[in-house]
Amino acid sequence: MAGNSFGNVFKLTTFGESHGEAIGGIIEGCPAGLEVDMHAILMEMQRRKPGQSAIVTQRKEEDEVQFLSGIFEGKTTGTPIGFVIQNTNQKSRDYSHIKDTYRPSHADFTYDKKYGIRDYRGGGRSSARETACRVVAGALAKQLLKQISITAYVSAVGELRLNKPYTDLDFSEIEKNPVRTADAEMAKEMEHYIRQIRKEGDTVGGMITCVIQNVPLGLGEPVFEKLHAQMGKAMLSINAVKGFEYGSGFAGTRLKGSLHNDIFNEDGTTQTNNSGGVQGGISNGADIYFNVAFKPVATIMQSQRTIDSEGNSVEMEGKGRHDPCVVPRAVPIVEAMAALVMADFWLLNRLSKI
Amino acid sequence: MAGNSFGNVFKLTTFGESHGEAIGGIIEGCPAGLEVDMHAILMEMQRRKPGQSAIVTQRKEEDEVQFLSGIFEGKTTGTPIGFVIQNTNQKSRDYSHIKDTYRPSHADFTYDKKYGIRDYRGGGRSSARETACRVVAGALAKQLLKQISITAYVSAVGELRLNKPYTDLDFSEIEKNPVRTADAEMAKEMEHYIRQIRKEGDTVGGMITCVIQNVPLGLGEPVFEKLHAQMGKAMLSINAVKGFEYGSGFAGTRLKGSLHNDIFNEDGTTQTNNSGGVQGGISNGADIYFNVAFKPVATIMQSQRTIDSEGNSVEMEGKGRHDPCVVPRAVPIVEAMAALVMADFWLLNRLSKI
Amino acid sequence: MAGNSFGNVFKLTTFGESHGEAIGGIIEGCPAGLEVDMHAILMEMQRRKPGQSAIVTQRKEEDEVQFLSGIFEGKTTGTPIGFVIQNTNQKSRDYSHIKDTYRPSHADFTYDKKYGIRDYRGGGRSSARETACRVVAGALAKQLLKQISITAYVSAVGELRLNKPYTDLDFSEIEKNPVRTADAEMAKEMEHYIRQIRKEGDTVGGMITCVIQNVPLGLGEPVFEKLHAQMGKAMLSINAVKGFEYGSGFAGTRLKGSLHNDIFNEDGTTQTNNSGGVQGGISNGADIYFNVAFKPVATIMQSQRTIDSEGNSVEMEGKGRHDPCVVPRAVPIVEAMAALVMADFWLLNRLSKI
Amino acid sequence: MAGNSFGNVFKLTTFGESHGEAIGGIIEGCPAGLEVDMHAILMEMQRRKPGQSAIVTQRKEEDEVQFLSGIFEGKTTGTPIGFVIQNTNQKSRDYSHIKDTYRPSHADFTYDKKYGIRDYRGGGRSSARETACRVVAGALAKQLLKQISITAYVSAVGELRLNKPYTDLDFSEIEKNPVRTADAEMAKEMEHYIRQIRKEGDTVGGMITCVIQNVPLGLGEPVFEKLHAQMGKAMLSINAVKGFEYGSGFAGTRLKGSLHNDIFNEDGTTQTNNSGGVQGGISNGADIYFNVAFKPVATIMQSQRTIDSEGNSVEMEGKGRHDPCVVPRAVPIVEAMAALVMADFWLLNRLSKI
Secondary structure, three states, X not given: OOOOEEOOOOEEEEEOOOOOOEEEEEEEOOOEOOEOOHHHHHHHHHHHOOOOOOOXXXXXXXXXXXXXXXXXXXXEOOOOEEEEXXXXXXXXXXXXXXXXEEOOOOOHHHHHHHHOOOOOOOOHHHOHHHHHHHHHHHHHHHHHOOOOEEEEEEEEEOOEEOOOOHHHOOHHHHHHOOOOEOOHHXXXXXXXXXXXXXXXXXXXXXXXXXXXXXXXXXXXXXXXXXXXXXXXXXXXXXXXXXXXXXXXXXXXXXXXXXXXXXXXXXXXXXXXXXXXXXXXXEEOOXXXXXXXXXXXXXXXXXXXXXXXXXXXXXXXXXXXXXXXXXHHHHHHHHHHHHHHHHHHHXXXXXXXXX | OOOOEXXXXXXXXXXXXXXXXXXXXXXXXXXXXXXXXXXXXXXHHHHXXXXXXXXXXXXXXXXXXXEOOOEEOOEEOOOOEEEEEEOOOOOHHHHHHHOOEEOOOOOHHHHHHHHOOOOOOOOHHHOHHHHHHHHHHHHHHHHHOOOOEEEEEEEEEOOEEOOOOHHHOOHHHHHHOOOOEOOHHHHHHHHHHHHHHHHOOOOEOEEEEEEEEOOXXXXXXXXXXXXXXXXXXXXXXXXOEEEEEEOOHHHHHHOEHHHHOOOEOOOOOEOOOOOOOEEOOEEOOOOEEEEEEEOOOOXXXXXXXXXXXXXXXXXXXXXXXXXXXXXXXXXXXHHHHHHHHHHHHHHHHHHOEO | OOOOEEOOOOEEEEEOOOOOOEEEEEEEXXXXXXXXXXXXXXXXXXXXXXXXXXXXXXXXXXOOEEEOOOEEOOEEOOOOEEEEEEOOOOOHHHHHXXXXXXXXXXXXXXXXXXXXXXXXXXXXXXXXXXHHHHHHHHHXXXXXXXXXXXXXXXXXXXXXXXXXXXXXXXXXXXXXXXXXXXXXXXXXXXXXXXHHHHHOOOOEOEEEEEEEEOOOOOOOOOOOOOHHHHHHHHHHOOOOEEEEEEOOHHHHHHOEXXXXXXXXXXXXXXXXXXXXXXXXXXXXXXXXXXXXXXXXXXXXXXXXXXXXXXXXXXXXXXXXXXXXXXXXXXXXXXXXXXXXXXXXXXXXXXXXXX | OOOOEEOOOOEEEEEOOOOOOEEEEEEEOOOEOOEOOHHHHHHHHHHHOOOOXXXXXXXXXXXXXXXXXXXXXXXXXXXXXXXXXXXXXXXXXXXXXXXXXXXXXXXXXXXXXXXXXXXXXXXXXXXXXXXXHHHHHHHHHHHHOOXXXXXXXXXXXXXXXXXXXXXXXXXXXXXXXXXXXXXXXXXXXXXXXXXXXXXXXOOEOEEEEEEEEOOOOOOOOOOOOOHHHHHHHHHHOOOOEEEEEEOOHHHHHHOEHHHHOXXXXXXXXXXXXXXXXXXXXXXXXXXXXXXXXXXXXXXXXXXXXXXXXXXXXXXXXXXXXXXXXXXXXXXXXXXXXXHHHHXXXXXXXXXXXX
16 A cells, blocks of 8 residues: 555565665565575675676665575575665765755655655665665565566667567677677667766666566456556556556557457467467466666756755755666666566466366 | 456456446445536446447447445445446357457457356457446546546557647547547548548557646655556556556657756746656656557457367457447546546545654 | 455455445455356355344345356356345335434444445445345355355354353254254244344344364464454454454463363374364364354334434434344354355465465 | 555554564554654563563563664654564574474464474464564554553453453553553452462463543444454454453343443433444444453473374473463553554544545
C-alpha cells in the first residue's frame, strides 16, 4: 500500500534513505531449501555499484550486504530473509545546500508537498540508492529460476542506437564493455559519447533492452496481473524510467494484423514473436523481450535556476559525483526487477491447477 | 493475487467470460456519501459499446449495468458495490470452430497450457468484453474525482499520426468523430483508413494519448507504487496494449539533462513538463500525460494457418464481428483505468500526513 | 482492506445488503480442473436456510445461487467464480419502523456514525444474510479439500452444555436433529429450551464446536498468519460471535506445562492433543478442534427502550421472523469459514518448499 | 501472505530467528510528521525484556532497537521505518541438544515437516523473541493514537483468578508488581505461585485482560475485517495464545437477549457494555475489552520423553532460562498488538466518508 513492497508471493519490502544509517529489506516467499550462492549475489551488487568504471559516478559505496535471517547453513529456510546495507559514506554536509532548495526534475518538491517533511540529505527515500536492495532480491530470484535466463543490455545512449534485433547480438559482449551494450563497436562509440557528456557537466538518456529466455509456459495471471503489465510496473518503478514496451511495442501500432500475428508451428512455437513471449498476459514459451526508456539524470554539473521552499528564485549547481548516463549501471537493476517478476509468477503458477 | 483485482483502496474485482451468463464486479473502497450519477455511467458505457459507429464491431451487446448493492437512495453507503452485466448475446455456436483450435496471437493456447482447460466460447476470460466492468468502475471513480479531468483520444491509427502536442489540440473535437481523435481533419483520414482496412478483412494498430488535468499535489506513493508505475500497469493490463510512456517517454532517452530538466517557476509550477506531471512517482500538480500503444486486433477476416490442440496444422478464418481497429472504443477504457488509478492514489493520500 | 474479502489465495469477496437487489460474491484462486458438485453446494445452502425447522426463523429466503462464471462444462477453469443470490423477499416496508431508530446491540448506530448514511432496510450490510455467500464459497472449498473432513455441531445452548469431548460423540447424530448437536438426548433438551425461549419472545446464546480431521502436515504460516490466528479471525467475523478458543483453550490457562505438553509417539503423532492440531501456527496432522461462542440474537420480540437518530428515547419491539437461537443455523457457516481457511493454507503450502 | 506482516495500512513486517544475527522489521504507513518519543519506545521494550524481575526468564537480551530509516530530525517522514535488534546473546551451543530432537508442544516438528529444514538454534523463527519487534511497532502505534489508552494486565495465573470486572480495578497497580496484575493482594499470591512453579521446574498458563479506552466512534470495517475479528487474530498470533473473547465472551453464550442487549442512553452511550465496545465490527465509543488465554510455556525443566527426527524415542530436559509463566512479560505484547490494530483502523477510517 505504502509502496515499499513488490511482488505477490515472492515479495520484496525495502526501507532506507540514501544518507540514513542503512538501507535494507525483507525478502518473503522464497521457498525453503534453496542453496544460496553468496558470491553470485555479490557479483550482481558489483555490477550496480558506483565507481566500477570511468563512465559512471565515482561515489564510493561499499554496498556490502549483510543477511540477518532466513538463511541457515547455506540454505533458505522458508522464513523471511532480512538484509541490511550500511551507508558507510554518509556525507550529509555535501547536501546542506539543497536543504531548502528544490532541485529541478527531482522529487524534492513533491515529497515536501506530500509529507510536509523531507529527509533532504541526498535524495532521501527517492534516491536511486534504494535500487541496491532490488539487486539483492533479484539476485536471489535468479537463483530460484535456475532454468530461466535473464539478460539486459544497453540498446541506446542518446542518439546512439543499437538497431539490431536482440537475436543478432552476441550477449557475451555485454559485460566486456563498461557501457554494457551487446556490440563491441557500438560500445566504443557510446563510451566516447558518455565521456564527452560528462565533460560538458551534462547527462544523457538511454534505453535498456531485456531478454528472458527458457521461460516455462503458463506464467502470468489473467486480466489485471498480466505478466507484461506487472513487468511494466516493475520497470517503471525504477528511478528515471519513462517508458516500457514489449514485443512489437510502439512500432507494432503501425502494423496490420495480417502481418503482426504470430503464426503457430506444429509444436506450439511460433514463426515470429511480435507477441514478445506473452499472450493474454501469460507466457507462451517464446522469449520475452522488452525495452525500457531512461530519461537523462536530473543532477547536472551546470548552473540552473530553481526555487527554494519559500518560492524564491535561486541559482544552483549539482555537487557530488553523479552518473552522466544511468543506463550502464541500470542494467543489473532491470535484470533484478525482471527476476522478481518471473519468480513471483513462477511460484504463483503452482496454484493454477488442481 | 489471481489477477482479478485492481487498486489498493479504491478497488475493482471482476469476473466473467465473454460468453458466460454474465460479467460483473465488485467496487470496494468508494467512500460513503457520493451521489451517483447513473446517467454518466451509462454514457461511459455507450462510448465503449460495440455497434456505436460504422468503424467498430457491429456485435450487439446491450451492456446494461445492474447495480446490486452499495448504493442507497442515490448515494454510496461505503459498502461494496456489486454489479452485473448480462451477456444477452450468447451465441456459443459461433465459436464451436475454435473449440480445439488455437487462434494465432490470441490467448487460447496459453490458457490451455496454464489451466489445462479453457472456456472456448469467444475469448472466455481473455476477451476484451471484460473491459466493460472497468468502464463501470472508472465512471464511478470519475465522479469521485470531480475536480480532476481525464481526457483520452486517439493519437495514431497505423501510420496516421497526430503529431501535435496535446496542448495544441481541441479536446471538444474528440467525441464529434467516430475515431475519437482530437482533430477534425485527421479524423476523416483515420476513419477512411479504418474503413479500408475493414474491407481488406484486416486490422490495424494505433495509439491513445491520455491527459489528466487539475491534479492535486502529492498523489502517488514512493518506490514501487509510483503514480506512473501503477498507471503503466493499468494501461498494460488492457487487452492489446504493447507499450506505455509518460512525459518525455521514449523520445526523452535522446535528450540531455540540461534540456530535459523542468525548471521551476516561483509558484512551484514548471516552465516545461517533460516530467509528465510526476516527480519521484508523486504528482507535482502539472498535467499528467501518457501514450498507450495498441497492437492490431488479432482476429482478422482472412484465412490463416494455425494448429489445433493436437498439434495438427489447420486453416482458419475469423468469424463474427470484430473491430478493424481497437483504439476508438479503447478511449473510454483508457480513461476508466486512469480514473481508477487516480481515485486510488487520491484516497491513499489521506493517509500520508498525521 | 475495506473488509469484504477473506483469504490470501483462495479468496472470497462478497457484496450485498439484506434487502437490496441481491447478495453475491467472487471466489478467486480455486485451481482449474475441479469438478463441481452443484448438489453438494445446494445441500450446504439448505443447512443455512431460514425456515428449515420449527426452531429457526420462519423467514422465507430461497437462497438460490446462480453461478455466472468460472465454471465450464462442470469444471472450474481457474478464472474467478462470480455468483449471485437474488433477494426474492425484499419486504422493505417491514423495516420502515427502524429507519430512524437504533436497535439495541445492532450495528445501526455504528454504521450511521462511521458512514454518515445507512441502508436501514433490515441490517443492511451488517445483516447475517451475508453469510449465505460464505456458505457458497465454503461448499466449494470443501470440494477442493476432499481428503479433509470438517464437522461442526452445537455444543451449548444457554446453560445446556454438551460436556463430552468430541471424541466421545457420534457425529452421525448431528444432522438428525434440528439443533445440530451431536447427542440425541441433549438435542431434545435443547430443542425444548429453544421453543420455550421463542415463546418468551426472547433469544439465547450458544456455542459451536468444530473438528477438522485428516489434516495434512504443514498447513499454516508462521508468525502473523498462524493457522489458528486466521481461523480465529474467520470465526470472529461471523455475526454474533464473541469468542474463539482452540485445543485446550481457556481451560488450558489453568494447567501446568508438565501436564499440558503433548508427548510424541514414535510415529510423530502425540499421546494427547492439547495443542488442538496446531504447533507454532502450523498443522501437525492431529485433529484441529475449536469452540466458537455466540451471543444471544439481539432482535427480541419484547418491548425495549432505545433512541432514534435525534437522540430521543423511544420504545421499540422486534418485528419480523428472527431466530430465537442462532447456533443451529450457524453450524454450516462455521464449517464454511473453516473450509475457506483450510483451502487457503492448503494452497499456500504449495509454495513452502523449492 | 507468507505471514510476516500485520496490518492493512499501518503495517509491520518482521524477520529474524531467535539465535540468528538479528531480528527486526519494517513499519509502513506511519503518517509523516509524528514526533517520535524514543524513550517511550525504550520503556515498552523494558517491559517485555527478559530478566526484569525474579519471576521471569533470566536470559540476557539487550533488546536495543536501532532505527535505520523513516525518522528524521525526530519526526516520521512517511517513509518506511526500518529497525534492527541485534541478537547479542547468540549461544548456539546451548541448543545443539535439540538439533535432531523435537521438543514436545514446540514447533520443531511442524517446521521440519513444512519446510524440510529448520533453524534449530532455539525456536528459530517460532521463538517468542520475534515479539520484541511487535513491541517496537506497537510503541510507535501508541504514540500515533495519543487520545486512546490501551491497558493490559494479568487476570489469571493458573487457578488464581482476578474475578473483578476491570471497572473495579486500579490500573495504577499494574506496573507496581512483577506479575502485572491490577490488584496488590492478588499480585503477591500470583508471584508466590509462580516462584513455586519455577522451583518445580514446571510452568503454568494464565490470562491477560486488555482494556482500550477513549476509542473514537467508527473504527473497524464490516464483514471480514471487523474490529474484534482482527483483534482476535492479533492476539491469537502471539506465541502460546489459545483463546480470545471480547465483551461478554464465552459467558455471554449463557445469557438471554433481553439481558444481554446494551440499552442506549440518550447520548448514544449504553447502560451496559456486553458488546465490548464493538457493534457489527465497528467501535461504538464504549470501552473495548477482551481476554486472552495463554497456555503454560512448553519448555519445562523436567525430563520428558520425546522423539528425534528419525522417530527414535529419546529423553530430554529443557535447558536455558525460560519463563515459568509467560503472562507477566506478555502484557506489553498484548498492548502492542492492540495498538497495531487500533492504529490501522484509525487510519483506515479516514477513507470511509467522502
